[in-house]
Amino acid sequence: MPHMLIVDDDLHLRKLILTYAKLEHFQCHEADSTANALALLRKYPFDIIILDVMMPGPDGFKALAHLREFTQTPVIMLTARTEEYDRLLGFHLGADDYVSKPFSPKELMARVNAVLRRTGRKQPKHILQFKGMVIEPGARTVTLDGTPVKLPPKEFDLLLKLAQNEHIVLTREQLLNTVWGFDYYGDTRTVDTHIKSLREHLGSYRSFIETVWGVGYRFEHQRKV
Numbered sequence: 001m002p003h004m005l006i007v008d009d010d011l012h013l014r015k016l017i018l019t020y021a022k023l024e025h026f027q028c029h030e031a032d033s034t035a036n037a038l039a040l041l042r043k044y045p046f047d048i049i050i051l052d053v054m055m056p057g058p059d060g061f062k063a064l065a066h067l068r069e070f071t072q073t074p075v076i077m078l079t080a081r082t083e084e085y086d087r088l089l090g091f092h093l094g095a096d097d098y099v100s101k102p103f104s105p106k107e108l109m110a111r112v113n114a115v116l117r118r119t120g121r122k123q124p125k126h127i128l129q130f131k132g133m134v135i136e137p138g139a140r141t142v143t144l145d146g147t148p149v150k151l152p153p154k155e156f157d158l159l160l161k162l163a164q165n166e167h168i169v170l171t172r173e174q175l176l177n178t179v180w181g182f183d184y185y186g187d188t189r190t191v192d193t194h195i196k197s198l199r200e201h202l203g204s205y206r207s208f209i210e211t212v213w214g215v216g217y218r219f220e221h222q223r224k225v
Contacts (some may be wrong), residue, residue, distance in 0.1 A: 002116065003027045003045065007037040007063070008078065009050040017050060020105040023178055024113075025164060034063040046073050048112055051095075053079040053086070061089060067095040073116045078103070106181055128163050130221035133205050135163055144205055154179060155198040158191075162209060162219035171216040191216075 004026045008014050014030050014086035021028050029044065031037035034057055037049075049067075053060035060077055067073070077090050080101040087098055096115050099108055128135040132145040140156055142149045151159065157179045162170060172188035180190070195217060210218045 001025055001027050003029075004112070005029050005031065005037065005040060005044075005049045007034070007050065007055075007060075009033065009055045010052070013052075013078075016105055017108065019174075020109050020178065021112075023161065023165060023170075023174075024109050031167060034060075037063060038066060041067055041071060041073070048116060048214040049073055049075045050108070050112075051075050051077050053081060053090070055076055059217045064090065064093045064095060074119050076108070076111060076115060078222045104181065106178070119175040128160075130163065130166075130208065133202075133221070134207065135160060144203065148206075149201055150203055151198070154194055155201060158194055158198055159202075159209075162217060163209070163221075166219045166221065169212045169215055169218045173216075175216065 002025075004021050006014050006021070006028060007030075008017075009032045011032070014032070018030065029040050029046075031040055032055075032200050034055060037051070040046075040050075051060045053062060055063075058066075061081075064075060064077070067075075072094075074096040075094065076097045076099060077095045078099055078101060079086060080130050090098060096119070097111050099111060124218075128137075134143045137160055139169075140153075142151055142156065142159065161175065161178055163222065172191045174199050176188060195209060195211075199209055202208070208219055208221050210220050212218055
């Protein structure tokens, strides 16, 4: 399980990143200042750092310069600045990527995984298997008892998100935000409609997707097929 450090003085933004990172099976620590971040970095081995540029006290650039004295852990910087000089300074100090605010959490996680691939760091598990169901995220394929099942893109994304969070109840709002995107303006009925169609495609494996009434859905592969 890859280990992420989220450094930002904005509590709401930290919790937003934390929510999406946990859905991607990251273990996370949070820091609201450069001092707290450096203390955590000396205590735990991290695989990636999300670092805000604008923070009270020493800013993100000073934090990056300091941490590069003792670790080469990949760093993605968050910034509301648009000046080329700031980006060049960040890259000069050792940043691996930049994400401008406001940003899509899904894009941030895509960039996180791209950096992890590029640097050879740990990534979330790629192949998921539950009895006769095999899900391969990279190839975006699903097989049931050895037979390929062709799923529409959103149904595949729904199945993958639920399977990656086995035993955990995901609300309709969480599924809407993570599968359709943070800026999607649809309503939760969209989730119900796609779940119904997904169950039809899964046939006897439909029981793996459990409805938690009034809340959302949960993936339970121990259900009888």
